[in-house]
Amino acid sequence: MTKFFGALTALLLLSLPAHAGFDETINEITAPIASAIGSFVFFKINVFGAGLPLVVLWLVIGALFFTCYMGFVNVSGFKHAVQLVRGDYADPDSPGEVSHFQALATAVSGTVGIGNIGGVAVAVTIGGAGATFWLIVAGFLGMSTKFVECTLGVKYRNENLDGSVSGGPMYYMKKGFEERGMGGFGKFMGTFYAVGIFIGALGIGNMFQSNQAYVQLNTVAGGALDGMGWLVGLILAAVVFAVIIGGIKSIARVTEKVVPFMAIFYCFFAIVVILMNFTSIPAAIGNIFSGAFTGAGVQGGAIGALIIGFQRAVFSNEAGIGSASIAHAAVRTPEPVTEGYVSLLEPFIDTIVICTITALVIGTSQVADPNFAGDATGVAMTSAAFERQISWFPLPLAFGALLFAFSTMISWSYYGLKGWTYLFGEGQMGQTIYKLIFCAFVALGCMVQLGPILDISDALVFLICVPNILGLYFLAPIVRREMISYKARLASGEIKKYNH
Amino acid sequence: MTNSVLVAVDGSDGGARALNYARERAKLGGAKLIVTYVIEWSPYSFNTPEENAERHKRREEEIERATSGVVEPAATLVAGDGIQFETVVRHGPPAETLIKLAEKYGVQQIVIGRRGQSGIKSLLFGSVASNLVQTSPVPVVVVP
Numbered sequence: 001m002t003k004f005f006g007a008l009t010a011l012l013l014l015s016l017p018a019h020a021g022f023d024e025t026i027n028e029i030t031a032p033i034a035s036a037i038g039s040f041v042f043f044k045i046n047v048f049g050a051g052l053p054l055v056v057l058w059l060v061i062g063a064l065f066f067t068c069y070m071g072f073v074n075v076s077g078f079k080h081a082v083q084l085v086r087g088d089y090a091d092p093d094s095p096g097e098v099s100h101f102q103a104l105a106t107a108v109s110g111t112v113g114i115g116n117i118g119g120v121a122v123a124v125t126i127g128g129a130g131a132t133f134w135l136i137v138a139g140f141l142g143m144s145t146k147f148v149e150c151t152l153g154v155k156y157r158n159e160n161l162d163g164s165v166s167g168g169p170m171y172y173m174k175k176g177f178e179e180r181g182m183g184g185f186g187k188f189m190g191t192f193y194a195v196g197i198f199i200g201a202l203g204i205g206n207m208f209q210s211n212q213a214y215v216q217l218n219t220v221a222g223g224a225l226d227g228m229g230w231l232v233g234l235i236l237a238a239v240v241f242a243v244i245i246g247g248i249k250s251i252a253r254v255t256e257k258v259v260p261f262m263a264i265f266y267c268f269f270a271i272v273v274i275l276m277n278f279t280s281i282p283a284a285i286g287n288i289f290s291g292a293f294t295g296a297g298v299q300g301g302a303i304g305a306l307i308i309g310f311q312r313a314v315f316s317n318e319a320g321i322g323s324a325s326i327a328h329a330a331v332r333t334p335e336p337v338t339e340g341y342v343s344l345l346e347p348f349i350d351t352i353v354i355c356t357i358t359a360l361v362i363g364t365s366q367v368a369d370p371n372f373a374g375d376a377t378g379v380a381m382t383s384a385a386f387e388r389q390i391s392w393f394p395l396p397l398a399f400g401a402l403l404f405a406f407s408t409m410i411s412w413s414y415y416g417l418k419g420w421t422y423l424f425g426e427g428q429m430g431q432t433i434y435k436l437i438f439c440a441f442v443a444l445g446c447m448v449q450l451g452p453i454l455d456i457s458d459a460l461v462f463l464i465c466v467p468n469i470l471g472l473y474f475l476a477p478i479v480r481r482e483m484i485s486y487k488a489r490l491a492s493g494e495i496k497k498y499n500h
Numbered sequence: 501m502t503n504s505v506l507v508a509v510d511g512s513d514g515g516a517r518a519l520n521y522a523r524e525r526a527k528l529g530g531a532k533l534i535v536t537y538v539i540e541w542s543p544y545s546f547n548t549p550e551e552n553a554e555r556h557k558r559r560e561e562e563i564e565r566a567t568s569g570v571v572e573p574a575a576t577l578v579a580g581d582g583i584q585f586e587t588v589v590r591h592g593p594p595a596e597t598l599i600k601l602a603e604k605y606g607v608q609q610i611v612i613g614r615r616g617q618s619g620i621k622s623l624l625f626g627s628v629a630s631n632l633v634q635t636s637p638v639p640v641v642v643v644p
Binding site for chain 2: 087090092095096097098099101102103105106109110162163164165166249252253256257259260326327329330331332410411414415
């Protein structure tokens with residue numbers, strides 16, 4: 001697959017003198033390949049007339065298992081997670097390291113992306129209102145998966161000679177299995193994951209983001225950018241290039257600071273829109289619950305809605321993909337399990353709060369006017385729902401989508417880079433090659449249509465869930481032991497609370 | 501409360517003036533000096549993953565720079581005066597951190613230099629001196 005993408009990148013770079021049909025050409029090339037990859041990864045079994053992709057079942061069972069095995073840590077650990085983020089347990093005598101808040105904010109910046117705006121619309125379009133219910137359930141269970149993977153990420157990270165750190169699933173699989181006397185298997189799994197996150201970074205964390213940012217910009221521009229995807233793509237790629245290769249940190253820093261405010265701004269106006277549609281709220285909520293169990297009008301009924309909901313939830317909050325554990329591994333803490341607690345807030349913020357709000361914006365608009373969005377899907381549909389009530393909102397939404405997309409791309413460029421350096425070492429030359437490939441894909445993302453992009457993106461992301469969850473099953477007992485010991489020390493007062 | 505004074509240095513002229521004042525005061529009253537450098541830092545900032553991964557390295561560098569560049573030269577001066585002293589380098593929000601340290605060491609007084617910011621700048625960003633004056637539990641001397 002890497003070879004294929006390499007060839008595709010080369011093709012893209014060679015044919016840069018663009019012409020009117022360039023976007024179309026790219027589309028024609030990618031569409032059949034996308035569907036081939038998609039049908040391989042999403043191999044379906046038939047359950048009550050609905051096709052259930054095995055990989056989704058794999059994730060759901062994993063999340064369910066970790067939720068039970070960790071004693072519903074997603075509920076019992078919630079309060080402690082908030083205390084940790086607030087800094088209640090931070091040692092006042094050694095400040096200056098990455099705080100729990102910072103680790104969480106960075107990881108959330110990476111996950112809150114286009115998926116929260118556009119992905120939910122896709123879920124509701126295909127899976128009906130009921131998909132929202134399963135989306136929330138998936139977010140809830142995903143909290144436990146994150147807990148496990150982020151604890152492991154910190155526990156088994158590498159400290160590089162220059163004092164920086166590298167962590168993530170490839171490292172916990174390699175070292176964790178080694179500890180259990182399965183070194184060879186661990187090495188294989190680590191490598192498999194590293195290859196996967198590298199390729200996945202080009203999909204979910206790259207092409208999908210730039211594509212949807214372009215779509216929203218075009219919508220706001222009233223279609224003036226039709227066929228100009230290559231141009232928007234090149235501009236976006238140039239900015240990403242400036243940050244990750246040019247080292248212009250100020251752009252990244254500004255983005256990282258603006259994104260949280262954009263998220264709050266987005267949620268605020270989303271709630272305003274929901275309140276403006278207040279007469280539709282009961283019906284919209286009713287649809288979510290009835291749709292969840294009847295699946296009326298959805299292919300595959302309730303199971304169909306469930307599948308779509310779960311699929312979109314993972315796509316948005318990344319639980320089970322292992323990407324967040326790469327971000328969390330940067331925290332220096334004597335207790336890896338504290339990072340696990342903090343990370344369980346991510347699916348909560350990302351899926352249970354932000355995605356649900358988006359779903360309600362769309363849901364209440366649908367109740368009020370079933371055809372409010374016309375043929376629009378993805379971000380354009382969400383934008384139309386906002387526009388119904390606040391006519392000027394698509395403009396800031398486009399800006400927000402662009403920023404979300406950008407910050408997600410920056411985060412994912414790092415995740416992919418860690419996969420790359422795991423495979424090829426920390427050498428500068430190799431890192432630059434990786435970053436160039438990444439930029440090329442940013443441009444490519446704007447040149448293809450949503451359908452094939454989503455297929456490739458989904459497929460690649462779900463592919464790395466397979467080794468990651470498998471690794472988590474093997475290593476979960478270690479996390480459980482750490483959690484029990486940590487809780488005991490917390491109860492005995494051995495772990496001090498500094499802020500009361 | 502012990503006969504001690506916390507003095508904030510930061511490598512600036514204001515910091516140097518504060519140190520000189522504190523040395524005079526210590527010599528006269530036989531007080532112990534806590535020579536402090538606060539490296540401005542907030543646990544609530546937003547970083548990129550790369551910044552987080554390099555944070556530990558940066559922190560060490562910041563502490564090293566503050567120690568060898570500012571705190572050690574200050575300590576040499578103080579030692580030359582024959583004054584008892586301790587040095588502290590700490591990350592945190594400046595005013596809040598100075599207060600915490602003042603409480604920890606039980607000092608009688610905090611001495612800081614004035615940065616001499618323009619009206620608008622200090623209006624927008626506040627100044628360490630005025631924050632400290634507003635919230636400190638012990639007397640604060642602001643050296644102009």
